[in-house]
Every structure is written in structure tokens, then in C-alpha cells.
Amino acid sequence: MENIIEIKDVCKSFGGKDNRTQVLNNVSLSVGKSEFISLMGASGSGKSTLLYLLGGLDIPDSGEIVLDGRDISKMRDRALSKLRRKGMGFVFQFFNLVQNLTVEDNILLPLVMDGRSPKKNREKLDSILETVGLSDKRKSYPNQLSGGQQQRCAVARAVIYEPKILLADEPTGNLDSKSGTEIMELFSRINKEKGITILMVTHSAECAAYSDKVITLSDGKILS
Ligand SMILES: Nc1ncnc2c1ncn2[C@@H]1O[C@H](COP(=O)(O)OP(=O)(O)O)[C@@H](O)[C@H]1O
Numbered sequence: 001m002e003n004i005i006e007i008k009d010v011c012k013s014f015g016g017k018d019n020r021t022q023v024l025n026n027v028s029l030s031v032g033k034s035e036f037i038s039l040m041g042a043s044g045s046g047k048s049t050l051l052y053l054l055g056g057l058d059i060p061d062s063g064e065i066v067l068d069g070r071d072i073s074k075m076r077d078r079a080l081s082k083l084r085r086k087g088m089g090f091v092f093q094f095f096n097l098v099q100n101l102t103v104e105d106n107i108l109l110p111l112v113m114d115g116r117s118p119k120k121n122r123e124k125l126d127s128i129l130e131t132v133g134l135s136d137k138r139k140s141y142p143n144q145l146s147g148g149q150q151q152r153c154a155v156a157r158a159v160i161y162e163p164k165i166l167l168a169d170e171p172t173g174n175l176d177s178k179s180g181t182e183i184m185e186l187f188s189r190i191n192k193e194k195g196i197t198i199l200m201v202t203h204s205a206e207c208a209a210y211s212d213k214v215i216t217l218s219d220g221k222i223l224s
């Protein structure tokens with residue numbers, strides 16, 4: 001299987017000279033195209049740090065991160081931000097929706113920020129609204145939605161460009177278990193129907209059960 005994510009000997013530490021904490025200590029990990037992976041581990045074990053590095057939002061002290069065959073440390077800023085916008089989708093624990101935009105405008109935001117015409121993307125929008133089950137909420141604002149609906153809106157926004165990779169940091173961490181299950185079913189569907197590779201941080205064994213494989217971070221290393 002071809003790998004879409006290759007992490008090789010990545011180290012990352014934080015802090016000053018005298019109080020440095022080694023958060024990731026020679027982490028290596030390969031994710032195949034269209035795999036759905038769960039990343040687990042105790043609080044503070046470096047899961048979010050690893051996702052940030054993958055998203056190009058921070059840089060490792062050493063080691064290599066190769067996404068879809070490209071070493072991100074060797075990419076220019078413009079290429080990296082393009083990859084971030086179109087090649088990857090992000091979903092967070094606290095939805096991160098824009099409160100004064102409707103559901104459909106939140107979903108279209110990545111396209112609008114790219115200078116694309118929302119009108120030309122009607123079909124795409126209708127289809128994704130259908131997929132996430134929010135067709136009847138398209139004109140609602142985030143504060144008129146339940147947590148689960150807000151997260152489904154955030155998922156729609158993350159995949160409107162049909163990215164190759166979806167990175168999710170505790171996407172059900174702020175949801176009741178029924179809404180959490182809905183999000184996991186949505187992730188499964190997106191993964192299978194669109195072939196989007198998913199790397200999801202979770203504390204929940206029920207959520208992890210939806211993925212193909214569970215990887216555990218502990219003491220800065222991946223447990224095999
Ligand atoms: N920007 C930062 N500056 C300083 N320390 C950080 C930073 N980001 C994370 N850390 C530290 O790195 C460790 C791992 O954090 P994190 O990756 O958020 O863990 P997890 O997501 O597994 O709970 C924690 O001890 C945290 O305090």
C-alpha cells in the first residue's frame with residue numbers, strides 16, 4: 001500500500017534551555033492511503049503536537065514529515081499553505097465555527113477565502129450538506145445548532161475541498177455519546193466513499209473502534 005503520511009524519527013521539545021521537555025522522541029509512523037487511524041495516549045503525551053506538525057502548523061526539531069510524497073520541511077510557504085488549505089482538512093474538539101455566518105457560509109468559507117465563487121460551488125455544497133445531514137439547517141447560525149450539528153458542519157467545512165487527509169483532534173471530546181457516534185459514522189462514510197485518509201486523536205475506545213488501526217503514544221514514543 002502506498003503511504004500518504006510518512007513520519008520519520010520526529011523529535012519535538014518545548015521550553016527553555018534549562019527546562020526543556022521532550023514531547024516527541026524519535027516518532028516514526030506510516031499511514032497508508034485511505035486508512036482511518038486513531039491516535040490514543042494519555043493527556044500530555046504529544047498527540048496534538050504530532051497533529052500540528054503534520055498540519056505544518058509547527059516544525060519538528062529533527063526528523064522528516066512526508067505528505068503525499070513531499071517533505072513538508074522542504075516546501076516553500078506558499079506551497080505549504082496551499083497544501084494546508086486544499087490537501088488537508090482539520091476538525092477540532094470545539095468546532096471552531098464562525099458564529100456570525102450561517103451553516104452554508106461556514107462550509108463555503110475555505111472556498112471564499114480562496115477567492116472562489118460560492119455560486120459555482122452550489123452542487124458541491126448541496127452534496128456535502130446532504131452527506132452531513134444539515135440540508136434543512138443550511139440557513140441556521142451555529143448557536144441555533146446542537147453540538148453534534150455544529151461538529152457535522154465543521155466536518156463539512158473540512159472536506160469541502162475533498163482533501164486527501166483529514167486531521168481530527170478529539171472531534172467527539174465535547175459531544176454526548178449519541179452525537180459522537182454520528183460523527184464516527186460520518187467519518188467512516190467520508191473515509192470509505194471519498195477515500196479520505198483520517199488521522200484522529202481520541203480518548204474513546206468506542207470511537208477508536210471505527211478506525212482501521214489504533215496507534216498509541218506514550219512517553220514521546222509510539223507503542224507498537
Ligand atoms: N506550544 C507549546 N509550548 C510549550 N509546551 C507545549 C506546547 N504545546 C504542547 N506543549 C507541551 O507538550 C506536551 C504535550 O502536549 P500535547 O501535544 O497537547 O498533548 P496531548 O494532545 O497528547 O494531550 C504537554 O506537556 C504540553 O504542555
Ligand SMILES: [Mg+2]
Nearest residue numbers: 047048049169
Ligand atoms: Mg491534545
